[in-house]
Amino acid sequence: MKKNRKKLNKIKILTVSSLALLGGASLTAQVKQKSDTIKTSAEQKGDSKVMLNAANNTGPRDVNIGLPASVGGTTVLENGLPVVYFFWPEVPTKTWRGDAMLNKYSLYDLGQTAINIGDVGFSLSSYDNLGTDDFQGKLNLESNHYGLLRGSANVSGPINKKGLKYSAGAYVSMDPGTFNAKGLNTYYSDQAQIYKLALTQDYKFTGGTGSITALYKYANVKGIGQKYSPFIYGKNGEVSEVPGFKIGRKSYYERSGKVTLMDAFSGDLVQRDVLNDYGSQSNTIDVIGKNNFDNGLNLNYIVRYHSAKVGTYIPIMAGISKAAAGEFVYADTGEAYTGSNAQGVLILATKRTPIQSLTGTIELGKKSESSWGTHDWKVGVNEWFYDIDKYATESAMYFQEVAPNPRKLIKAGSGANANGDFNLNGGLEYHNGRENKFAFFALDKWTVSKSLEVNVGARLEYQTLRGDYQDRNLGLQTLTGPKTKIDKDWFNQSYMVNAIYKVNEKFGLLGDLNYIEQAGHLENYNIGVDPKIKKSKIPSAGFGVFYNHPIISVVSKATYITRDEYRSTVNFSNPNNPGEVKRETTKYDIETIGWTTDIISKPFKNFELHFLLTLQDPKYKNFVGQVGFNDGSVAKYDFTDKYVTGISRVLIEIDPSYVWKDLRVWASARYFSKQYANRPNTVYFASRWETFAGLEYKINKHLSLSSTIINLLNQKGAQGDMGDADLLLTAEQAKQKEGTILSGTYIRPFTVEFGLKYNF
Structure with a gap:
């Protein structure tokens, strides 16, 4: 059996895409293939491209699986546990960054994410340096031509000769963004400080060895992540710049x-x-234990206490309206506004809310052999408790001029206060309470023979919600009204099976089946209506082939995924009054099919070319409803069989790289076909390229320098939803937007980054 296993391990395939690329972009280019092993677990080291992000420079890129990414983006784990219990209101980058103390990354596919943590999508798992037997250090410095100041350091070593060791790390980021935001702090884009200290004691016991670690982390993060720009919307989804307003280089913050x-x-x-x-601000304490028994068993555990006070500030562009002569005055001076357009802005602002969580995982596993093959199995238990104390989002609206560094405007009769803000707490949000998850899970990698490997997994999870919310039908601007009780229980099940079958030395088949159930969270009650939560069921399936040759490796796979009982909050703008926005909870399903082909070619020494093509067809299902506005108008909508917003149907990724002595030169180009900007699919953004290039030079074994160019082609990169466009239900209505000024998000403009790494 050992001989057969060694033969099986000689198959070289493209790891992530061969297992579960469910209608979305591959992570293969982000995983270094360092052996000829079939890697079906997450024990792979990821490289920096998982952090190569055109939207921002603080977190990993979202991995498209044909379903909309959550507000929190890619799920991030640290030392085996999610860095936050739930992404809202504490998104992962408020407590986690890719700092110098992290010494390993791994990638969970859809099935592994479902079984290990009960989440949907791909996830990034990171592991800290918890201490070393010899003294060593690492220093990373980053900057860009806009003035970014970012540094991270880690030192580790022994304390005594009895197995006690330490590791200490720091991360500091001061990011001025890509424009000067008048009236805001210079480093408005990101101000972050993260400090870590770990103490580890190795030990021996009768029948094995082990270690126990205490890890403390402090994080202090602030910044405004939402960046908008006005642009002129033209034919075929093309956008052009408003005169005097360079996208990404001029501030649109009031x-x-x-x-x-x-x-x-x-x-x-x-x-x-x-x-x-x-x-x-947050404080986190981890207790991590690892035990290896002489009989091959291993017992690992982690317990985490996390305490945070989390604030959020979100400006949402509600819609741009024509400004009649004398209709608006400047809020700061009272002088008449003579511009042609006024931008409506919805503000959602949450004071620092106390959050506490106590989460833990314990796993028992072993590699074993039998006449039926070899097994690498583990069983585990999750117990995750979360408490949030009176989360409240205050809201307001205001108008601002459509200009760089805009000033606030006051509209006659709007009821605005002296600062120009009105409709106070018209979008008031609140929830309070506790969540708990208790889960049992099991995974097994079964090498049946030299030709067949099968991975199976199951997760059984009991989830509870206990808390309260305030009914918005009370019509209150404050939280002084009676509260409605939340008392929910669910039993969630998730299962996965995937297989790799080797037909011959070069050619093989692969397939997978996944079934995931996911229930709701307290945040579903935010806007003050009972969402009548039902479990989402997410089945998926994939089948493909792979071919391996010293010059070229190919994986091609067809996939299917669907999810029902989606719930999200949508900001609907009144077509008759773009300044009025109603936040409504919507319910719908999504279905997508896809086909992915992933290629790595090494046509000559030191050169590698990665190519990825994905075709996908994500559509809304059962998306019907209506929304009423203050002027008495009622808008009905039916988005069934419309394409999901913000997701391209065609994705291409091209990544060449070449190594010459101590110099590595690389590039990355990602193509996104047109993306619909509203749910009725009447408004869309044209296709675009996201381009990167860089070089890394190793001066000696200690020091290396790097440079990266973001948005090499300097594309405008308008993207995202248009908040005032979801009720433009016909092509005729949407055509009226051509030549008008709209606002939306965008990718980073041309940026040159510099890096230095020093290891000692």
Whole structure:
């Protein structure tokens, strides 16, 4: 059997795409193939391309599986546990970054994510350096031509000769973004400090060896991540710049940097700083244990206590309307506004909310052999508890001019206060309570023979919600009304099976089946209506082939995935009054089929070319409803069989690289076909390329330098939803938008980054 296993391990395939690329982009280019092993587990080291992100420079890129990415993006784990219990309101980058203390990354596919953590999609798992037997250190410095200041360091070594060792790390980021935001702090885009300290004791016991670690982490993060720009929307989804407004190089943040809100608890009017009053701080303590027994068993565990105060500030572009002469005045001076357009802005702002979680995982596993083959199995238990204390989102609206560094405007009769803010707490949100998950899971990698490998897994999870929310039908601007109780229980099941069959030395088949169930969270009750949560069921299947040759390796796979009982909050703008926005909870299903072909070619020494093609067809199902507005109008909608917004149907990735002595030169180009910007599919953005290039030079074994260019072609990169376009239900209505000014998000403009790494 050992001989057969060695033969099986000689098959070289493209790892992630061969297992579960469910209608989305591959991670293969982000995983270094360092052996000829069939790698079906997550024990692979990821490389930096998982962090190569055109949208921002603080977190990993989202991995497209044909379903919309969550607000939190890619799920991130650290040392085996998610860095946050749930992505809202504490998104992962508020407590985690790719710092120098992380010494290993691995990637979980759809099935592995479902079984290990009960989540949907791909996930990035990171592991800290917990201490070393010899003294060593690492220093990473980053900058760009806009003035980014980012540094990270780690030192580790022994404390005594009895197995006690340490590791300490620090990460500091001061990012001025790509434009000067008048009225805001210079480093408005990102201000982050993260510090870690780990102490590890190795030990021996009768029948084995082990270690126990105490790890402490402190994080302090603030910044405004949402970046918008006005642009002229043209034919065929093309956009052009508004005269005097360069996309990504001019600020569209209102210049006062202040917003006047109504305190959700007291009813008092308060003025808050949009940056300093909405940061987040957290403290995390991990206890990590690893035990290896002489009989081959291993017992690992981690327990984490996480305490945070989390603030969020989100400006949402509600819609641009024509400004009649004398209709608006500037809020700061009272002088008449003579511009042609006014931008409506919806503000959702959450004060620093106390959050606590106690999460833990324990796993028992072993590699064993029998007459039926070899097994690499593990069984485990999750116990995750989460408590959030009176989460409240205060809201307001205001108008601003359509210009760089815009000033606030006041519209006659809008009811705006002296600072220009109105409709206070019209979008009031609140929830309070606790969540708990208890799960049993099991995974087995079964090498049946030299030709067949099968991976199976199951997760059984009991989930509870206990808390309260305030019914919005009470019509209150504060949280002084009676609360409605939340008392929900679910039993969630997830299963996975995937197989790799080797027909001959070069050619083989692969397939997978996954079934995932996922219930709701307290945040589903935010807007004050009972969402009547039902479990989402997410079945998926894939079948493909692979071919391996010293010059070329190919994987081609067809996939199917569907998810029902989707729930999300949508901001609907009144077509008759773009300044009025209604936040509604919507329910729908999504179905997608896809086909992915992934190729790695090495036509000559030191050169490698990766190519990825994905075709997918994600559509909404059972997406029907209506929304009423203050003027009495009611808009009905039916988005069934419309394409999902923000997801391209054609994806291409091309990644060449060449190594010459100590110099590595690489490039990456990603093509995204047109993306619909509204749910009725009447407005869309044209196709685009996201381009990167870089070089890395190793001066000696200790020091290396690098440079990376983001958005090499300097494309405009407008993308995302148009908040005022979901009720443009016909092509005729949408055509009226051509030649008008709209606003939306965009990819980073041309950026040159510099890096230095020093190891000692």
